[in-house]
Each structure stands twice: as structure tokens, then as C-alpha cells.
Amino acid sequence: MNQTFKKETFRDDYTFSNSPEAVKRFPFPFHEDEYMYSVNIEPHVKTAVGSITEFTFDIDEHYVAECEDKAITLANDPQRYLCLPHMMDAQWDTLELMMESMSNDYPEQFNLTKEGDNWTWVNKPLGITTKFVFGDESSLPMEPLEYIGRQVQGDWVMLDQRDNNLFADGAIVTSQADWSLAIDVGMSWQEWHGPVPIANEIGVFDRALKYLLNLQLGSPVRRLNWTMTINPRLDTSPENYPIWGPDRLSVTPENVGDKVHLRVELQTLFRLPRSNGMLFGVRGYLISMNELVTNPLWAKRLHRVLKGLHPELAEYKGLSYKDITIDWLSKYDDGTSSE
Amino acid sequence: MSHLNVKVAAIEQVTEHVKHFTFISENGEKLPAFSGGSHVVLALNINGRIHRNPYSLMSSPLNTEHYGVSVRKQEMSRGGSVFMHEQIKVGSRIQITYPVNLFSISKLSHKNILIAGGIGITPFLSQIVDLNRMDTEYELHYAYRSPEHGAFRQQIEDMCGERSHFYVASDGQILDFYALLSKQPLGTHVYVCGPEPMVNAMIAAARDLGWPEKHIHNEQFTAPQAGESFKVKLALSNIELEVPSEMSMLEAIEEAGVDAPYLCRGGACGRCELDVVSCDGSIVHHDNYLTNAEKTGGKKIMPCVSRAKCQQIVVNL
Numbered sequence: 001m002n003q004t005f006k007k008e009t010f011r012d013d014y015t016f017s018n019s020p021e022a023v024k025r026f027p028f029p030f031h032e033d034e035y036m037y038s039v040n041i042e043p044h045v046k047t048a049v050g051s052i053t054e055f056t057f058d059i060d061e062h063y064v065a066e067c068e069d070k071a072i073t074l075a076n077d078p079q080r081y082l083c084l085p086h087m088m089d090a091q092w093d094t095l096e097l098m099m100e101s102m103s104n105d106y107p108e109q110f111n112l113t114k115e116g117d118n119w120t121w122v123n124k125p126l127g128i129t130t131k132f133v134f135g136d137e138s139s140l141p142m143e144p145l146e147y148i149g150r151q152v153q154g155d156w157v158m159l160d161q162r163d164n165n166l167f168a169d170g171a172i173v174t175s176q177a178d179w180s181l182a183i184d185v186g187m188s189w190q191e192w193h194g195p196v197p198i199a200n201e202i203g204v205f206d207r208a209l210k211y212l213l214n215l216q217l218g219s220p221v222r223r224l225n226w227t228m229t230i231n232p233r234l235d236t237s238p239e240n241y242p243i244w245g246p247d248r249l250s251v252t253p254e255n256v257g258d259k260v261h262l263r264v265e266l267q268t269l270f271r272l273p274r275s276n277g278m279l280f281g282v283r284g285y286l287i288s289m290n291e292l293v294t295n296p297l298w299a300k301r302l303h304r305v306l307k308g309l310h311p312e313l314a315e316y317k318g319l320s321y322k323d324i325t326i327d328w329l330s331k332y333d334d335g336t337s338s339e
Numbered sequence: 340m341s342h343l344n345v346k347v348a349a350i351e352q353v354t355e356h357v358k359h360f361t362f363i364s365e366n367g368e369k370l371p372a373f374s375g376g377s378h379v380v381l382a383l384n385i386n387g388r389i390h391r392n393p394y395s396l397m398s399s400p401l402n403t404e405h406y407g408v409s410v411r412k413q414e415m416s417r418g419g420s421v422f423m424h425e426q427i428k429v430g431s432r433i434q435i436t437y438p439v440n441l442f443s444i445s446k447l448s449h450k451n452i453l454i455a456g457g458i459g460i461t462p463f464l465s466q467i468v469d470l471n472r473m474d475t476e477y478e479l480h481y482a483y484r485s486p487e488h489g490a491f492r493q494q495i496e497d498m499c500g501e502r503s504h505f506y507v508a509s510d511g512q513i514l515d516f517y518a519l520l521s522k523q524p525l526g527t528h529v530y531v532c533g534p535e536p537m538v539n540a541m542i543a544a545a546r547d548l549g550w551p552e553k554h555i556h557n558e559q560f561t562a563p564q565a566g567e568s569f570k571v572k573l574a575l576s577n578i579e580l581e582v583p584s585e586m587s588m589l590e591a592i593e594e595a596g597v598d599a600p601y602l603c604r605g606g607a608c609g610r611c612e613l614d615v616v617s618c619d620g621s622i623v624h625h626d627n628y629l630t631n632a633e634k635t636g637g638k639k640i641m642p643c644v645s646r647a648k649c650q651q652i653v654v655n656l
């Protein structure tokens with residue numbers, strides 16, 4: 001595959017945009033005109049050429065720019081990478097899974113050679129070549145999860161499984177939708193999901209946890225989640241709320257198309273082999289309203305989903321600009337079927 | 340569930356009743372890495388019927404060129420152990436699941452007490468490799484009937500040194516659970532695998548001594564999903580089909596060329612729910628989706644995991 005990587009930013013002047021191809025493969029998350037939380041988990045199997053789930057990890061045109069943004073966030077706040085000591089096996093499991101998948105799926109960009117435990121990793125887009133000893137932390141410039149997490153788009157949380165529960169015991173998190181790693185690290189499934197409205201009452205969390213505790217090696221799963229963001233900003237963390245929070249007030253009927261973005265998370269879950277832990281990936285995709293309405297069916301459907309959105313979900317997701325967005329989208333909705 | 344295709348590379352008669360099997364992957368590649376205490380489920384084709392037997396992986400997690408399992412011949416049962424002993428030869432091909440671990444060492448324990456009875460030693464052999472590698476404190480207590488049955492004693496002495504303790508019943512050596520457990524420091528976890536009476540006695544002793552439930556572990560295997568075969572009638576498509584024992588109802592419907600809805604394939608999402616028109620037996624619910632009232636009501640089934648024990652079940656599809 002011949003991928004070109006865009007030069008763009010996710011902060012300050014916000015030059016991020018999607019090419020028409022990227023718009024086409026955008027993971028539009030709504031399969032009907034209304035939305036409520038559900039256990040929308042399915043096997044993470046490979047899909048059509050060009051789609052975002054063609055491969056285990058999706059490397060797209062934003063790869064280099066996103067990794068650069070990640071490095072800035074980590075430099076400003078080292079607490080975006082945190083890992084408890086008992087997760088070292090899980091770190092190596094994660095590094096192996098990512099390096100093997102990426103080098104198999106994108107041989108032009110990534111290369112992994114192994115002589116016993118002596119591994120050489122080549123990441124051409126980021127200009128990285130590292131020789132290291134698999135399993136020996138001192139042979140890498142930083143801990144394995146941070147090392148590889150800086151080279152894969154999205155956020156990566158490692159879970160330890162014990163006492164019939166999952167614990168978020170290590171992660172690299174630089175593009176989260178307003179939750180804090182420093183607060184959540186070490187928490188259990190019920191604890192970190194505590195702030196989410198409604199889902200618990202309708203049994204979503206209990207069923208999803210039971211399912212995940214049975215997750216099998218070699219059979220990863222995925223789901224989509226979504227929210228909205230003002231400006232194409234990756235780092236919408238509580239720590240930096242003062243930087244991005246006020247942007248929500250900057251939305252006007254004139255700038256909705258540019259400023260308001262739908263943010264879709266492709267969440268993947270893998271059982272890890274040596275640690276018997278789990279890897280949870282949150283890979284975000286951003287699309288501006290201007291880009292989104294180039295697909296008339298998406299425009300109609302998003303208009304209807306937002307109109308009918310449960311107020312507690314809108315509040316939780318922080319969609320204070322929802323009504324302006326609905327007004328703006330209404331001109332794309334003629335009331336005909338969105339199928 | 341994903342599967343691995345393996346070939347038997349070696350068979351060793353370890354004791355009178357125990358054989359050890361070495362598997363290599365059919366394509367010559369390394370087998371997947373795994374964690375100590377994992378098991379695999381073998382799919383054995385015995386006279387055209389698939390039997391699924393779980394066995395602990397006892398080879399080292401550090402070397403996945405091969406997997407090793409040991410099988411004790413259970414004369415009384417009609418299951419797979421006799422087949423493994425009598426029919427499986429070097430070169431036989433077997434389909435196995437990816438490793439599953441329902442008996443893993445707690446990573447936050449301060450000390451681990453491993454208790455094995457007879458063939459129940461197998462899951463500990465892979466755990467010991469992990470414990471040694473992670474430099475975690477542990478003791479292994481291995482009880483067996485008589486010297487001829489102490490199959491893996493030498494190997495264990497080599498791996499564990501002074502951390503291993505042996506109890507040979509024929510020599511009058513008895514493992515006293517109360518004595519062992521009452522002298523352990525706070526934060527110790529105990530793991531047991533062996534004959535049922537022994538497992539139960541150990542658990543009872545630990546509870547009696549006030550050990551927290553979370554610190555008491557016994558080996559568990561994935562329950563084979565398969566059950567009896569049964570017939571399904573799809574009322575709307577007017578198709579009749581049979582669900583063989585080794586297939587889920589959803590898979591059998593798909594095999595018949597009917598597009599059935601699904602998402603998680605694991606009984607959690609609710610997408611595959613079907614209305615039951617009639618069933619001349621009972622539904623065996625395995626899902627986490629339906630409420631208990633819906634389950635007893637018998638009007639709904641989640642075909643990705645659930646089955647029926649009946650001649651025929653009719654569903655609205």
C-alpha cells in the first residue's frame with residue numbers, strides 16, 4: 001500500500017482535514033435514526049479493502065500528524081503514560097501484538113525482524129529504527145507500552161483481570177474524550193464507568209463485563225462509541241479543560257460546519273497472551289460537519305439522532321452546542337428516508 | 340472462537356495411566372504465547388461425534404515451539420481420555436482452541452501456595468515457569484498415591500528446589516490443609532487442582548480459617564458449548580434444519596443459507612434474539628441477555644449461545 005501522510009495540526013491553528021477518501025471510509029456510527037447505549041460488541045474481523053477495519057490496527061493519512069500531536073501532549077504532561085508494576089508482561093504482549101500486526105499488514109511502512117529475542121523494529125513514516133531485546137526493559141528507551149503507544153494512533157489501556165473484574169492498571173492516553181488517566185488508573189470496571197448515565201440501569205455494563213471476562217486469545221472484538229468535539233482537537237482531557245472547554249461557547253450558526261466535529265471511537269479489545277490481561281484501544285476519527293454533509297444520508301441521520309438524543313446523554317457528552325448544530329443540519333434533512 | 344490445527348509430535352507413557360502428548364502446529368510456525376495455568380480444549384472426532392476435552396498446558400510458556408498436555412486414562416468415563424490413549428498416534432492431527440486461562444496466578448498476591456493432587460499437577464507446571472520468571476514467592480505441595488504415581492517429581496524438584504513438598508500416601512504422608520494454611524502470612528493466595536474431594540476439603544479448610552474468597556482459587560475449564568443435536572424449524576422462511584452437537588444454533592441457521600441477525604456471538608448484545616413459536620422440550624439458555632423471567636417464559640432464545648433439548652423448536656425467522 002502506498003500511503004501518503006498529511007502534514008496537519010490538532011491544536012493552535014487546527015489545519016486537520018479529511019481527504020475525500022478519508023471521508024468515504026469514516027466510521028459513521030448510527031445504524032438507525034435514534035441512539036441509545038447498548039452492548040454493541042462484535043468480533044474484530046477484517047473487512048473490505050480500504051475500510052477502517054481492513055487490518056487489526058488502522059494506519060491512515062493522519063498517522064504521522066497524530067503521533068506528533070501525541071508527543072507534544074506527553075511532553076507537556078508525562079502523567080498521560082502511567083503503568084503499575086505488575087503490568088510489565090502485558091506491556092510486552094501489547095508491543096508484540098502491535099509490531100507483528102503492523103509489520104504484517106503494512107510491510108512498506110513497518111518492518112520487524114527477530115533473531116531469537118533480539119528484535120529490530122523499523123518504523124519508516126516516523127523514521128525510527130530500534131534494536132532491542134524482547135523482554136528486557138533496559139534495552140528500550142522507555143517502557144514498552146509507552147514506546148509502542150507513541151507509534152500507534154489512539155489511546156491504549158491495559159487491563160488486569162482478577163476477582164472476576166477488570167482493572168485499568170496501565171495506559172497511554174493522549175486523545176481522550178474528557179476522562180482522566182491519572183484519576184482512573186488502578187480502577188475497576190464499575191469505578192471508571194461510574195460517571196456514565198443510564199448505561200448501568202439498563203444492564204449494559206454488567207452484560208458487557210461478563211462478555212469481556214470471557215474474551216478469547218485470537219478472537220478480538222470491537223465496538224464504536226461517539227461524541228462531538230469543537231475543533232479537530234485530540235487532547236480533550238480534563239487536565240487541559242481550560243484550553244479547550246471555552247471553545248464550546250465559540251460555536252455560531254456561521255461556523256458550525258467548520259468547528260463542530262463528530263468524533264467516533266473505534267474501540268478494540270484483545271486478550272493478551274502471557275499476562276492473561278487485556279488491551280483496550282480507543283482510536284478516534286474526527287469529521288467536520290462540512291465534511292459529514294457531503295454524504296446526504298449521514299447528514300439526515302445525524303440530524304435526527306441529535307434531535308432525539310436523551311438529555312442525560314447530551315449533558316454527559318457535553319453537547320452544549322447541540323441545538324445550533326441541529327438547526328444547521330436541518331437544511332440537509334428533507335424528511336425522506338435515511339436508509 | 341478461533342482454532343489452532345496441531346499435529347502430535349511425540350507421545351510418552353509417563354506412568355501406567357498417564358500419557359504425555361507433545362503438539363506442534365501443523366504449519367510449522369510457533370504456537371501462540373500463553374500464561375501459566377492455561378488450558379486448551381481438544382476437539383476429538385470419536386466415531387463421527389465431536390468430543391471436547393479440556394487439558395491444562397504443562398509445557399513452558401517460554402517455549403511455544405510446542406505445547407504439552409498429560410492425559411490420565413479414565414477407564415470409567417466414555418469420554419476422550421480413552422480415545423487419546425488408544426487412538427491418538429504420533430502424526431495424528433487435532434484441532435484445539437487457543438489457550439484459555441481460568442486459573443491464573445493473581446499478580447497482586449504476596450505469596451502463593453500451590454496444592455496439587457495426582458494428575459492435578461499439570462496446570463502448575465506452566466505456572467511455576469511464570470512464578471520463577473517473575474520471582475514471586477511460592478510453595479508447591481504435591482500429593483500422590485504411591486511412588487509409581489509421582490510422575491513429575493524429578494521435573495518439579497529441578498524447577499522448584501526447596502519450594503516443593505511431596506506427600507506420598509502409600510508412605511503414610513498426609514497433607515494437612517489446616518496446618519499448612521494457618522501458618523501463612525496475610526495476602527497469601529492458595530490454588531488447588533486435583534480430585535474433587537481434595538479440592539473441596541482444601542476450600543473448606545481455607546474458608547474455615549477465614550481466608551477471603553478472592554484468595555482461594557481452584558482450576559476451572561471452559562464449559563464446552565456443544566450439547567445434544569436438535570431440530571429447528573424457521574417458520575417465516577419455511578426451512579427445517581438440524582443443529583449438530585458441535586455447532587451453535589446460529590451457525591447452523593447460517594449454514595442453511597438464512598441471514599440471521601447477530602453482533603457479539605457471545606450472548607451479551609441481544610441482537611440475535613429470536614421469538615420461539617413452539618418447543619416440544621426445553622430451552623437451555625446460556626446467554627447473559629434475557630432476564631430470568633424471559634428465560635423461564637420460554638418464548639425467546641439467543642441462538643448464538645443457547646440450545647434446545649427437544650425434538651423440534653420452531654422460531655420466527
Ligand code: HEM
Nearest residue numbers: 037038039157168179192193195196199204208226227280
Ligand atoms: C475494558 C475496557 C474499557 C475501558 C478501559 C473503558 C473506559 C471508559 C471510560 C474511561 C469512560 C469515560 C467515563 C467518564 O466519563 O469518566 C467510558 C465510557 C463509556 N463506556 Fe467504557 N470502557 C471499556 C469498555 C467498554 C465496553 C466494552 C463498553 C460496552 C458497552 C463500554 C461502554 C461505555 C459507555 C456507553 C460509555 C459512555 C460513553 C459516551 O457516552 O461517550 N465501555 N469507558
Ligand code: FES
Nearest residue numbers: 602604609611643
Ligand atoms: S449475537 Fe449477541 S446475544 Fe447473540
